[in-house]
Amino acid sequence: MPQAVLADTDKAPQRGALVRFPKRKGRRPKASTDELQSILAALDIRLIGCTETRRDHETTAGEVLRKMIAAHGAEHVTLILRTIRESRGNERALTDPIINAVSAVALAFPAWPATGLRWIEAFDQVPLVELYAKVRPLKYAVKGSAWCFLAGMIAERLYPVFAEQKIAPPKRVNLPKRPVAGARRIVEKGLELLPHKGPHNTSPVPRDVCERVGVEKYQAGFHIRAARMYGDRLELIERLKPEALRVLISPTFPAEIRAQVERRLADGEKFSGRQLKRMAGITTRRRQRK
Structure with a gap:
C-alpha cells in the first residue's frame, strides 16, 4: 500500500475498499537523443x-x-547553448536552471538575441553561476523555481545594454468567437420543420425531426413562425440577429x-432587438434582488 494513501487515512483500507491514486500528469514531448547529440557535438x-563530476x-x-x-x-536551443558556451566566465554554467533562465530571457525579449554577437558579448558581464548562487535560497522561501528569479536578474543586467532598442509588446491572442446562427439560418431550419408540423397550432414536431435538423424541440415553434412569415422574403432578415x-x-x-420595419429593412437598414423593442414600446422588467 502506498505510503501517501496511508498517511491520509492513518489506517490501512478495508478489504474491498476503493483506493484512488492521484492522476499522472501528461508528459511533455521530447526530442530524440540523436538530435540533441548533434547540437551538442557542433558546439x-x-x-x-x-553522477559524474561536471567540468567546463x-x-x-x-x-x-x-x-x-x-x-x-x-x-x-543552439542559441541558448552558444550564448552560455561562448560567453566569458560561464564555462560551468550549463546547468538546468541557468539554461531555463537564459531561454526565458531570450523568449521574453526576442529583439535582444537578434543582435547576434552583441547578445553573446553582453553575457561577458553576467556571471551566471554567481547570480544563481545568490537567488537559489529563494526557492525555499517562496513557491517557485529559482531560475525564474535568475531570469529577472539577467534581464536587469542586460536592460541597460539594449535600452535603446524598442521592446515590442506581446501580441494579443484573440480567441475565436463562437459561431452564432443568423436569422436566415433560423428561417431555413424552420422551412425544414414546416412540412412535419401537424394541422393544428399546438401540434408538436417529432423529436427525431428536430434532432435531424439541429433544433431543440422547445424552439421548433419559433423557427416555424419565422419560416411562415419570412420564408419567401429571406432578403429582408439577412441583416438581423436572432434576438431581433x-x-x-x-x-x-x-x-x-412591423410593416414599417420591413420597408426600412428593404432599404438596407439594420435593427437590433433593443431598437425594435423601443419602437414597439415593449419594456422588460428586471427582477429586484431581495
Whole structure:
C-alpha cells in the first residue's frame, strides 16, 4: 500500500475498499537523443550523467534540452547553448536552471538575441553561476523555481545594454468567437420543420425531426413562425440577429410597426432587438434582488 494513501487515512483500507491514486500528469514531448547529440557535438559540449563530476563545457541537462527542442525548436536551443558556451566566465554554467533562465530571457525579449554577437558579448558581464548562487535560497522561501528569479536578474543586467532598442509588446491572442446562427439560418431550419408540423397550432414536431435538423424541440415553434412569415422574403432578415428576429415575429409586436420595419429593412437598414423593442414600446422588467 502506498505510503501517501496511508498517511491520509492513518489506517490501512478495508478489504474491498476503493483506493484512488492521484492522476499522472501528461508528459511533455521530447526530442530524440540523436538530435540533441548533434547540437551538442557542433558546439563542442559534452553530455554527462548526473553522477559524474561536471567540468567546463559539460552539462547534465539532457532532459531539459530535449523538452526545449520539442517546444521551441533546435535553433533556439543552439542559441541558448552558444550564448552560455561562448560567453566569458560561464564555462560551468550549463546547468538546468541557468539554461531555463537564459531561454526565458531570450523568449521574453526576442529583439535582444537578434543582435547576434552583441547578445553573446553582453553575457561577458553576467556571471551566471554567481547570480544563481545568490537567488537559489529563494526557492525555499517562496513557491517557485529559482531560475525564474535568475531570469529577472539577467534581464536587469542586460536592460541597460539594449535600452535603446524598442521592446515590442506581446501580441494579443484573440480567441475565436463562437459561431452564432443568423436569422436566415433560423428561417431555413424552420422551412425544414414546416412540412412535419401537424394541422393544428399546438401540434408538436417529432423529436427525431428536430434532432435531424439541429433544433431543440422547445424552439421548433419559433423557427416555424419565422419560416411562415419570412420564408419567401429571406432578403429582408439577412441583416438581423436572432434576438431581433425573435422580437420582430413576436405576436405582441404591432403589425403597423412591423410593416414599417420591413420597408426600412428593404432599404438596407439594420435593427437590433433593443431598437425594435423601443419602437414597439415593449419594456422588460428586471427582477429586484431581495
